[in-house]
Amino acid sequence: MSKVLIIEDEQSIAELEKDYLELYAFEVSIENDGKKGLDRAILENYDIVIVDLMLPSIDGFEICKRIREIKDIPILVVSAKKEDIDKIRGLELGADDYITKPFSPSELVARVKAHLSRYERLRGTGTGQENEFIEIRGIKIDKTARRVFVNGEEKILTTKEFDLLAFLAGNPNRVFTKEELFKEIWNMDSFGDIATVTVHIKKIREKIELNTAKPQYIETIWGVGYRFKV
Ligand code: CA
Numbered sequence: 001m002s003k004v005l006i007i008e009d010e011q012s013i014a015e016l017e018k019d020y021l022e023l024y025a026f027e028v029s030i031e032n033d034g035k036k037g038l039d040r041a042i043l044e045n046y047d048i049v050i051v052d053l054m055l056p057s058i059d060g061f062e063i064c065k066r067i068r069e070i071k072d073i074p075i076l077v078v079s080a081k082k083e084d085i086d087k088i089r090g091l092e093l094g095a096d097d098y099i100t101k102p103f104s105p106s107e108l109v110a111r112v113k114a115h116l117s118r119y120e121r122l123r124g125t126g127t128g129q130e131n132e133f134i135e136i137r138g139i140k141i142d143k144t145a146r147r148v149f150v151n152g153e154e155k156i157l158t159t160k161e162f163d164l165l166a167f168l169a170g171n172p173n174r175v176f177t178k179e180e181l182f183k184e185i186w187n188m189d190s191f192g193d194i195a196t197v198t199v200h201i202k203k204i205r206e207k208i209e210l211n212t213a214k215p216q217y218i219e220t221i222w223g224v225g226y227r228f229k230v
Helices: 011-023 034-043 060-070 082-091 105-123 159-170 178-186 195-208
Strands: 003-007 027-031 048-052 075-079 097-100 133-136 139-142 147-150 153-155 218-221 225-228
Touching (some): 003 011, 027 034, 048 060, 048 105, 075 105, 082 097, 097 105, 139 159, 159 178, 159 195, 159 225, 178 195, 178 225
Parallel strands (some): 003 048, 048 075, 075 097
Antiparallel strands (some): 139 147, 147 153
16 A cells, blocks of 8 residues: 655645545545654655645755655645746756646546556566665665665675664664663563674674764664664
């Protein structure tokens, strides 16, 4: 099921879009605020983002630009003003399509479907089964293919290193104790040697961090454990 994020401050419009997309079995989330919408678009895994241009805190122009810097997902821009659409087209911020309000809900669904299938083709998955990715600030973890890329460069991790990294990144900003991580990744009770966790964290950092003394991804919370920072 494809996941859609709608960033729209007019609740009635957002609800209308949501209702219609849900009829076609899309899983839809709504965010009314620009900044929060941008955060969710980046941190959570959506297949497509529908963004209004005029929004509180951060506008749709900035949202397009920022999503595009990090993520390769379709962005559909919605605006009441044709001039704004012309403007965003001219700025080439990376939006894939534009719709002027008012639009028919069926047109919206048609465009969403078209862009999703286009991206699927571009990715060359073609099987209908999309790889599951976690992407946070330059790091891209392909959970399906079990591959890790940092700023586009592939890093080779061992099985347990990968499991540990994917687990931490999949639960961003949560602090886990070494015991919890040991239990989670090594599938044993916490009677094993939890120093294993420390060793693995060190190895992962050597592979993914620019400066292991100042890790930007996996942070040590002294006396507690680790967390993946976002
Ligand atoms: Ca608006």
